[in-house]
Amino acid sequence: MYANLNKVNNITDAFFVIMKSVFTPDIGSQNISRVIKFKLGEKRGFVSYSMAKPNNFFDCNVLDPQGNFFKVYIKDTGGRLDLNNVFAIISTLKAVD
Numbered sequence: 591m592y593a594n595l596n597k598v599n600n601i602t603d604a605f606f607v608i609m610k611s612v613f614t615p616d617i618g619s620q621n622i623s624r625v626i627k628f629k630l631g632e633k634r635g636f637v638s639y640s641m642a643k644p645n646n647f648f649d650c651n652v653l654d655p656q657g658n659f660f661k662v663y664i665k666d667t668g669g670r671l672d673l674n675n676v677f678a679i680i681s682t683l684k685a686v687d
Contacts, residue, residue, distance in 0.1 A: 594656070594657055594658050594659075594685060595607070595653075595657040595658070595659055596656075596657040607659065615647070615649055615663045615665075616647060616665075617638050617639060617640045617647040617648075617649055618640030618642055618645065618646075618647045619640060619642060622640055622641075622642055623638060623639065623640045624638070624639055624640070625637070625638045625639075626639075626673075628677070628680075630677055630680060630681055631681065632654060632655045633652050633653065633654050633680060633681070633683070634652075634653055635650065635651045635652040635653050635680075636651050637649065637650045637651070637673070637676065639673070639676070641669065641672070642669075643669045644667075644668065644669055645665065645666060645667050645668070645669055646664075646665075646666035646669045646670075646671055646672075647663075647664070647665055647666070648662075648663070648664040648666070648671070648676050649661075649662075649663050650662040650663070650664070650676065650679075650680055652680055652683055654683070654685070656685065658685040660680075660683045662679065662680065662683070664676065664679070
């Protein structure tokens with residue numbers, strides 16, 4: 591999901607962003623789930639994740655300095671990714687006009 595917060599102009603826009611950003615996809619067992627804040631260059635946000643074989647789950651919420659909001663969900667079937675891989679993916683996020 592992508593939203594430019596500077597272009598949220600009415601209740602419909604706000605509702606869409608809030609509902610999409612509040613939705614938390616399956617991140618596996620709540621007993622081993624974690625949430626971390628991050629700052630990666632000019633991007634910042636938080637990642638909710640669970641890394642337990644056989645699958646890893648990552649729910650990434652990212653803000654950039656231009657007011658863009660990104661939500662990325664990764665279901666890693668087979669559990670091959672770690673947080674470094676997830677941050678590499680986050681680092682490639684860009685707004686498109």
